[in-house]
Amino acid sequence: MNIVETRGLCKQYGQAMRVKQLNLSVPEGAVYGFLGPNGAGKSTTLKMVLGLAKPTAGEITVFGKHVNPHNRIAILKQVGSLIESPSYYGHLTGEENLRIVQTLRGAPEKDIQEVLSIVRLDGQKGKQVAHYSLGMKQRLGLAAALLGFPKLLILDEPTNGLDPAGIQEMRELICSLPGQFGMTVLVSSHLLSEIDQMADHVGIIREGELVFQDTLAALHARSRHHLALRTTDNGEAARLLGESRIPCTLEEGYLILPLLTDADAAKLSRFLAAHRVDLLRMEERQKSLEDIFLELTGKAASL
Structure with a gap:
């Protein structure tokens, strides 16, 4: 079962289409990474799922139910979220802030101490939030999202502004949920x-369009090792390879082939030479995840 599905989801602001025909499928029990450059439409999409922005077109299904104005509140009672930056009352303590959210959500009072412990703020619960570090404020926002222990947790850039130790801590928390x-x-x-x-x-x-959706393993599979050949006649070489049922594609002046054994690579070199096609270069390559991300998004990846 998919916990979240969107079909043909669109959001237009003026003449700008920020989200275009988006079809998300978030499986139950998954940590689904929604990835893209800044300004790609991630926050806009999450706001539409949460009912904070009205879709221009398309439909949203959460927990198998089509979200509409009549059932939105009931559905969102089972959803926790942290969008952009956490909201808080700086003059109140961390515990007092959570008590307000707990009352609004109708969550059990015992959840306050439990979520404080989960995000490791139980030792700072009596401190005014204005005096919290940025990492502590992010963890308080996560604690507020965890109140009531919802079935679905939506987090928008939860590691923004954190130092390396804070990023590691937030990552471990998310992976454990x-x-x-x-x-x-x-x-x-x-x-x-x-x-x-x-x-x-x-x-x-x-740019508002979904260009890849699958398991992380499938994304890693795109980075398999392959061979890159450059010959005196790539067109003729491609024809010969096709006749020999060796799959290849032409990319930036190179023929891209599956990885071959040393014996098969030597045999291929002799085969091309026998047909008067000289092999100028043979390289073993592997695309990094960063290269794949660049290809998919057309923008410099943030690493």
């Missing part, structure tokens, strides 16, 4: 390295 509490986590980021270390499913968005 499905196994510990049975939650599904939908987390957005522009950092490929972050998603690579916490997600098991990935959706990549570019």
Whole structure:
């Protein structure tokens, strides 16, 4: 079962289409990484799922129910979220801030101490939030999202502004949630390295369009080793390879082939030479995840 699905989801602001025909599928129990450059439409999409922005077109399904104005509140009672930056009352303590959210959400009072412990703020619960560090404020925002232990947790760039230790701590917390509490986590980021270390499913968005959606393993599979050949006649070489049922594609002056054994590579070299096609260069290559991200998004990856 998919916890979140969108079909043909669009959002237009004036003449600008920020989200275009988006079809997301977030499996139950997954940490789904929603990845893309800044400005790609990630936050806009998450706001539409949460009912904070009205879609221009398309439909949203959460927990198998089509979200509409009549059932939105009931559905959102089972959803926790942290969008952009956490909201808080600086003159109140961390515990007092959570008590307000707990009352509004109708969550059990005992949840306050439990979520403070989960995000490791139980030792700072009596401190005014105005005196919290940025990392502590992010963890307080996560604690507020965890109140009531929702089935779905939506986090928008939760590691923004954190130092390396804070990023590691936030990542470990997110990774533990499905196994510990049975939650599904939908987390957005522009950092490929972050998603690579916490997600098991990935959706990549570019200028409002979904350009990749699959498991993280499938994304890694795109970085398999391959051979790159340059010959005196790439067109003729491609024809000869096709006749020999060796798959190849032409990219930037090179023929790209699956990885061959040394014996098969030597045999291929002799085969081309016998047909008067000289081999100028043979390279073993592997695309990095960063290269794949660049290809999919058309923008410099943040690493």
